[in-house]
Amino acid sequence: MKKLKFAVILVFLFTSFYNYAQQALSPKNKVKVTGKVFEKVSKQPLEYATISIMSANDTKVIAGGITNPKGEFEVAVAPGIYDIKIEFISFKATEIKQQNIESDTNLGAVNLSEDAAQLNEVVIRAEKSTVEIKLDKKVYNVGQDMMVKGGTVSDVLDNVPSVSVDTEGNVSLRGSDNIRILIDGRPSNAINMAEALRQLPADAIDKVEVITNPSARYDAEGGSGLINIILKKGKNQGFNGTFIASTGIPETYGLSANLNYKTEKLNYFTTAGYNYRTNEGRGKTDSEYFNEDGTTKNFLDEDRDTKRIRDGFNARAGLEWTITPTTFWTNSINYQNNTGEDRDLINYNNYDASRNFTGATFRLNDGNTSSENVEYSSNLIKNFNNEGHKLTADLSISRNTDDSNSLITGTDDFNNTLNDQVQKQVQLQADYVLPIGEGSQFEAGYKGNFADLNNEYYVLDENGIALPNLSNTLEYKENINAIYTQYGFKVNKFSYLFGLRWEDTNIQVNLLDTNDFNTKKYNNLFPSAFVSYEISDQSNFSVSYSKRLSRPRGRFMNPAVNYSSNINIFQGNPDLDPSLTDKYDVGYLKRWEKVTFNTSAYYEDTKDVFSFVRSPTGEEVNGVPVILSRPINLGKEQKFGFEFTLNYTPFKWWRLNSNFNLYNVKTSGENSYTNANGELVVQNLDNKANTWFARMSSKVTLPYKIDWQLTGVYNGEQKTAQGKNLGQFGMNTSFSKDILKEQATVAFNVSDIFNSRVMRSYTYLENQTSYGEMQFRRRQFNLSFTYRFNKKKTDRDKNAPKNGGDENGGGEFPG
Template sequence: MKQIKFAVMLVFLLTSFYNYSQEGPGAKNKVKVTGKVFEKVTKQPLEYATISITLPNDTKVISGGITNPKGEFEITVAPGTYDIKIEFISFKPTEIKQKSIQGDTNLGVVNLSEDAAQLNEVVVRAEKSTVDIKLDKKVYNVGQDMMVKGGTVSDVLDNVPSVSVDTEGNVSLRGSDNIRILIDGRPSQAINMAEALRQLPADAIDKVEVITNPSARYDAEGGSGIINIILKKGKNQGFNGTFIASTGIPETYGLSGNLNYKTEKLNYFTTAGYNYRTNEGTGLTNSQYFNEDGSTKSYLDEDRDTKRIRNGFNARAGVEWTVTKNTFWTNAINYQNNTGEDKDLINYNNFDAGRNFTGSTYRLNNADTGSDNIEFTSNLIKNFNDKGHKLTADLSISRNTDDSNSEISTSPNTIVNSTLNDQVQKQVLFQADYVLPLGKGGQFEAGYKGSFGDLNNEYFVTDAQGAKDTNLSNNLEYKENINAIYTQYGFKVNKFSYLFGLRWEDTNIQVNLLDTNDFNTKKYNNLFPSAFISYEISDQSNFNISYSKRLSRPRGRFMNPAVNYSSNINIFQGNPDLDPSLTDKFDIGYLKKWTKVTFSTSAYFEDTKDVFSFVRTPTGQLVDGIPVILSRPINLGKEQKFGFEFTFNYNPFKWWRLNSNFNFFNVNSTGENSYTDFVTGEVITQNLDNKANSWFARISSKVTLPYKIDWQLTGMYNGEQKTAQGKNLGQFGMNTSFSKDVLKDKGTIAFNISDVFNSRIMKSYTYLDNQTSYGEMQWRKRQFNLSFTYRFNKSKSDRDKNAQPRNDGNGDGGEFPG
């Protein structure tokens, strides 16, 4: 805590010094010019509109600024007579000539109209930044990133600041996988999240919001924060759309379309796509086994080749109805169907203590997979006035199925085991949120959310004769009901903004193993306070401190006791007795914007109890003399994490953009695990205390070359990190892409290479009492992708205009009142 106090004091000193140096002794003679900039048709605020103040008949700008997310601006200037110009990209500028300003002056609301001529031009300066850094979140605009053309949502997330996606598709935020993923502000109901993200095409995504310290308005789940994926919703008047075709190596094909038709009262939107993907991978595990006296007993080398084929179809259709001037109702249906084949071949090479070859075997796992997911969503918005007083209601009903069947062979034409895994999940979600502005700068919020889910999972393992293995087979029934209410109040006093909230969640979970009549019920309720304080240093800089209490519930493979049987000596099994973990989060942040530079930095501290951790223990079983090792999750104990992060956006020229993100963190975990030695019957206690430092960095450069060819290059590095039973080595990767507009800018050709050096390989060491192992895993090799995009009645520089205020789940709860 001393470090945090010191950081707070340091930032306050720096900001105080900065204010003095900016204002100077003569600041007392200056006056304020304020106002708001809105879009004329939709009455929506325009963020990043520029205001320039010049002397009459002079082009030199003597003062200026940009608007905040609410379209507001505040500029200081000496008393006098000035020309004022308000501009926004693709809009007609507004000029106020020879305005006499002798005291504080409010220009009121300035409405800007679209410039049709500019809208249809492709101008480099008109492009929206790939990453918008805001005080409470980072917004990643997918449409501006060429790297993800023809890719998936996993590819999108792997380019988002503070976010990493490993080779297995698992998503982490600031180095932690303890996160909550939302789609359009609602929890994704996918059974296998990593696989679901790999199936949804990047073309369906509008933007991604990263919220590292959410307010009470959001679900308490996600100890390290929330990632909100916002889908595209066409808003242009009339009929318009986009088609994208792609192909790649290894064999990949894709075709998707986005159509939109808007009238005065109704807006119809639909997205559909098909993709065929082939992912080829390799892996190895080299193990050394020891005798009781510590001498070498034997060696085992495992070589693995994997091939995963996926056929996927996804569709989304909906309509937004303007019921009255202030009431909007949107209904949509989402559908996904995926089929696939998984081939996993492992070659085992055995060696004696002298490293002499003694024999080999192999294990082939052929699996067929399939999933069918359908979801109905409904969103109702009632605006009582144009000052933010509103009521929103959301309903989501979904049904998801995941099936996989596999055959395991140890020699040609000899099947030793078969597995069947069938999962059916049903989910109903209802949410209502009420927002009431109070006075000048005050805002009250309250809401309710109910989430009711039911998952049934049948898992069978049979031997060569078709007999069921009762030790490995099970029938799991998982039911989860969560009710939540929240309230929060925000207000502003001078340059300080405050937001205080409290959320209460009641959880009822049933984990039932029907084959063994083992019934487990977990009931708990918790209060989750949150507090945010922000200080507006100037129009271009802010400082904030925040606190929230978060929770992580174990789900999916963490709680499913079904054994992953692809390897018979290294197996994984879930733990249905896991408890949730609770996290106290503290964050100190600073944001500064210049003309060409946006800089954001934060220091954060997380204190987590009952944190989840994976442990590896011997089972006492042998396969061809090799000990079988079981990996499973447990509630380890306590984990404390302290980190520092900064994001830096720089536009040195109109033709060059740079985005970078760096994160360093220290993790200190304490806990132990006990198991029974099957040979001696002795209880073994493993000390799993661990202290580790790690870091990751990402930098992306986008350059416009001659002949209007855009070139983007992204490099990322994940640093080495020590674990309780070993360490994960560092990992470097680089992606690059080129794009060119054709057909009078109605079409775009893009070519990208993912993992240019084929270097994104997960490497790790594991140290156990009787065994050490070195492993490598690469689920996806280097890929080449070529895509073509065609737009009709829609220009490349179209801004996704919100004709009506929408609720994408990011609402007003996470923002400070103004």
């Protein structure tokens, strides 16, 4: 209730301030010129089209502006007779001569046609900014970033503002891995998300949208926000495409093609790629054990050497059919097949209390993995008019398999592990958008997600007999139905968007070997509210609120034991409950000629937050205590942070992008468990911590038109409930050069120049202290060659969906 009162007071004060500012700052004796700019053929709105207003028969511009994401513009001028010019790069400009403007005037819809002469010029047009900062999201355009040429989606995400990827491939947003990843507006169906992102080639991605506070239109899943990965869908007329070949050290090869053929009614698009990747890593865990009186008992040093090989093929083919000028139907099939080898060698060195060597053992894990994913998706869009009135329908059907087996040998060990997973998933979605008058919009929709996962996991002894305490068969079923509605409207310079989403969840977690059946049913309401104030054409202020949900999935729920180490093991928890988050965000956006600045202060209040805890089991292996790591519903987490993103172009040949995030996390809760000796142990996990994250990227055009990009990333030290994670620094660089009359590009990049991206941590447990390091991928060198045919380097792919909204089928934020 206090939070609600605070929000009401905040909106009241802000509205009062606005009314005062309107009276004090409103221009006198001026009228408004408004309108909308569209592309003539597809009827897509054109963002950043320029409007110039000149005195009649004079070339001097006296007023002007740019269009917003809906193609709308508004320019204030004194009454008079004017010439008006509307233009957009590579399109024919439209001029309105001798327009008499005595009062507020709406020019209506202005349709621009592509300029064929410009399209055929052998010149490179102005490059689109790599990072676009919008009021409600950040958009990262992959095609212009040479840093990720020949890389994977994980490399792409590691260059996106507010996003970071650790050395294990786990993605986090604003320092939290409690996020939802979408592909073309739909939840990814991958079983192992980190591995799936490492297998998808970067050149298959068009752009990435980061939405830190989603509206009711989106799934409630993802306590810290959404990341929407948008795949390439060529839109240029005729037959065109791109080929990319790459190689690197450690041993890496890749070959991919993006092809597109477009006619007036049909658009065929396909992406295919093969990649072979080797990741070499290392790690260690140095532990000191204590007696009951606090004196040192002994030491154990674990040294780990890892090598992962992945051999993968990805293909995607689709057809977009323009049934009528207002009806579009797109069908596509996505196929992935990956195999791999994993080698994990751990050497154990034992020492007594005086640090004298007492013996050594080893443990070798040789494994093989394979996965096959097939997905069919269909999207139907019906536009009722050019004002955004539309209906969209989506269907997605997928089947994923993920198999792995490993042979574990060692001084005293011999085991074989088998893990087979099959997931089937169906998603249905319908969205309806209805503009109501000028600047108002109503939306409503339904979404159903139905998933079925079967996981068989076995640990076999030397006789091939399954060990009952380590083997299980998991059956996981998830049915989610959701409906939502939201209404947005604009009053003067204020824009409002209020929404409500309802989700009904039915989850079954069944352990078939032990006949342990667990059903979780719950339904929740998820309100959202957004208020923005347009200070000027170049600056905005916004306040937003949303309620979010995080459901435990994957390895969080699977009780199968990760048996790669017999003294440091991981096990999922099938009894986890979802966590609920209240998110508040206050943001400010300002654009200058050479600078774009976006900052926000945010607060997140989460109940039943997931947390990993390490606990001694009471068991020992060769006198060494066994430590179990597992997720639990900890209790409560409160997070307050400040973030800013700054894009600066001091010269045409130099561009700087930076992102900074500082936050404080307070968690409270305890963990109770019974160890192997039947003893009840209670761990207090209350914790307060401050940490920060920074990224800086510089792109320079050197002589001979050589592009050079340098990126540095730092993750600050963070205290945890059971220790601390140390700071981590990494730097990447790349060079690229256009050749063959700018139809081809050669790029060379180095990931982790100083080989410094190592996860380092201290853990403090009862009777034990440990220091650990883990580096899943060492420094890597990569060389790539890109060739384009019938397509210039910066041809504008008209990727925006013809519905005039976002990739999730909804409309834009009003105004």
